[in-house]
Amino acid sequence: MVASARSNTAAWARRLVHPRAWPVRWRLASVSSGLTLVILLIFGGTIGQIATTRVRDDFNNEVRTAVESLEREIHIYYSALGEAEVFPESLAPYVATEDAKLRVYDRTGAEIRQFHAGGLGPAPQETGTVERNGMRIETAVVSGSGYVQYGRSTAHVDATIDRIWLLVALGILGGTLLAALAGVAIASRAMRPIAALTASAREVSETRDTSRHMPAPPVDDEVGELAKTLEEMLRSLDGARSEREQALQQQREFVADASHELRTPLTSVLANLELLQASLGGPGQAEDREMVDSALRSSRRMSRLVSDLLLLARADAGRLAPHGRCDLAEIAGDAALEAAPLMGGRHFEIDNEKPLRVEGSADELHRMILNLLDNAARHTPEGATIELRLSEQGDDAVVEVADDGPGIPVAMRSQIFDRFVRGEGPSDTARGTGTGLGLAIVSAVAASHGGTVEATESASGGALFRARIPVAGGDRAEKKHSTSIF
Numbered sequence: 039m040v041a042s043a044r045s046n047t048a049a050w051a052r053r054l055v056h057p058r059a060w061p062v063r064w065r066l067a068s069v070s071s072g073l074t075l076v077i078l079l080i081f082g083g084t085i086g087q088i089a090t091t092r093v094r095d096d097f098n099n100e101v102r103t104a105v106e107s108l109e110r111e112i113h114i115y116y117s118a119l120g121e122a123e124v125f126p127e128s129l130a131p132y133v134a135t136e137d138a139k140l141r142v143y144d145r146t147g148a149e150i151r152q153f154h155a156g157g158l159g160p161a162p163q164e165t166g167t168v169e170r171n172g173m174r175i176e177t178a179v180v181s182g183s184g185y186v187q188y189g190r191s192t193a194h195v196d197a198t199i200d201r202i203w204l205l206v207a208l209g210i211l212g213g214t215l216l217a218a219l220a221g222v223a224i225a226s227r228a229m230r231p232i233a234a235l236t237a238s239a240r241e242v243s244e245t246r247d248t249s250r251h252m253p254a255p256p257v258d259d260e261v262g263e264l265a266k267t268l269e270e271m272l273r274s275l276d277g278a279r280s281e282r283e284q285a286l287q288q289q290r291e292f293v294a295d296a297s298h299e300l301r302t303p304l305t306s307v308l309a310n311l312e313l314l315q316a317s318l319g320g321p322g323q324a325e326d327r328e329m330v331d332s333a334l335r336s337s338r339r340m341s342r343l344v345s346d347l348l349l350l351a352r353a354d355a356g357r358l359a360p361h362g363r364c365d366l367a368e369i370a371g372d373a374a375l376e377a378a379p380l381m382g383g384r385h386f387e388i389d390n391e392k393p394l395r396v397e398g399s400a401d402e403l404h405r406m407i408l409n410l411l412d413n414a415a416r417h418t419p420e421g422a423t424i425e426l427r428l429s430e431q432g433d434d435a436v437v438e439v440a441d442d443g444p445g446i447p448v449a450m451r452s453q454i455f456d457r458f459v460r461g462e463g464p465s466d467t468a469r470g471t472g473t474g475l476g477l478a479i480v481s482a483v484a485a486s487h488g489g490t491v492e493a494t495e496s497a498s499g500g501a502l503f504r505a506r507i508p509v510a511g512g513d514r515a516e517k518k519h520s521t522s523i524f
Contacts, residue, residue: 067221
């Protein structure tokens with residue numbers, strides 16, 4: 039679970055680092071918000087610059103207007119002793135605000151009057167406008183050969199400009215965020231039909247059911263065209279699948295019929311060869327007898343192969359053998375007796391429960407158990423122990439064939455029931471070559487009886503094959519006995 043969370047986190051990190059890996063709705067929203075950001079930056083920058091210029095111009099005009107009024111109203115008079123006097127006496131209206139400062143100088147530059155003059159700096163050397171110490175200062179000549187110096191702090195102007203730019207920045211960020219949210223919402227709504235098509239396509243991929251239909255979008259646009267194309271593709275695939283299934287079914291039926299028809303001439307050939315073999319017992323006929331023996335072995339092998347193919351072909355074609363109630367324990371006992379000659383020097387044990395009634399074909403179940411025993415004998419060395427165990431577990435009759443041989447490689451367990459798969463090793467002691475269909479027949483028989491079969495490891499480290507067949511009609515085993523033969 040932790041590994042999965044780390045994997046998801048790493049996937050999201052890679053997606054964030056690489057915008058091309060973003061979902062389409064994210065990319066649409068990012069493009070929308072990006073364009074909005076560019077537009078708002080241009081618009082906000084223009085508006086902010088205009089507002090800043092206007093505020094500064096208004097402030098400068100206020101300062102200039104105040105100085106012009108002071109030029110008109112202030113008069114400087116000099117006495118006979120050269121002392122300067124300012125008229126009018128009160129200049130309070132011009133310094134009513136705390137940020138306003140005023141000084142009046144005579145023609146020699148000596149200060150005559152001042153109001154909150156701190157920060158205006160030294161006496162002016164010439165008229166004009168300067169900005170220093172956070173103030174805008176203007177100096178002008180007044181009548182009577184003197185100067186007036188008027189200044190106002192620019193702090194409130196700067197604060198107003200800062201608020202303007204703050205509001206512009208907040209507006210840009212807010213507009214961009216709203217554009218991103220609106221873009222995600224609009225893109226999600228626009229992508230909803232595509233999401234529905236994706237979900238339907240995923241269901242088709244998971245279920246492999248090409249008969250499903252794609253949802254039809256309400257609007258006949260590009261998405262609607264895509265839905266129509268996918269629907270046409272599904273219908274084509276469904277038709278091709280039906281044709282393929284029909285062709286495969288015909289092929290299975292042909293193989294089943296051909297295998298069935300081959301059994302009669304093969305039986306005749308075997309009978310004739312056996313008669314011929316019995317008649318070649320005289321002197322001088324050793325070479326002919328050897329040829330007949332070889333032909334007889336090949337014919338028997340062909341007969342077994344045809345029988346195997348017939349059983350598998352019937353299973354593929356759905357031609358089940360007639361089923362009836364039978365005792366699986368009795369069938370297993372018969373199969374054990376038939377397999378006994380194959381065991382050689384191996385120790386063969388049977389652990390059986392009787393009765394164990396199932397619904398099925400006695401011949402096919404016999405073949406299933408016999409193939410399991412034959413497979414165990416083929417792939418275990420002399421002196422090995424082979425066990426045939428039957429038991430009832432829940433609603434299933436369980437057949438287990440275990441050995442203490444080399445076992446089954448883990449990589450091969452998933453494909454061991456495939457057709458024409460052969461396991462070869464130093465412990466293989468069977469005479470002749472197998473067809474590779476034995477375990478495939480075991481799987482087919484188990485499936486045709488509604489059961490399953492699996493290959494795993496036995497308690498002794500060898501191979502263990504376990505087949506499960508449903509018990510018939512709720513019957514249950516009544517007694518258990520254990521037997522050891524060979």
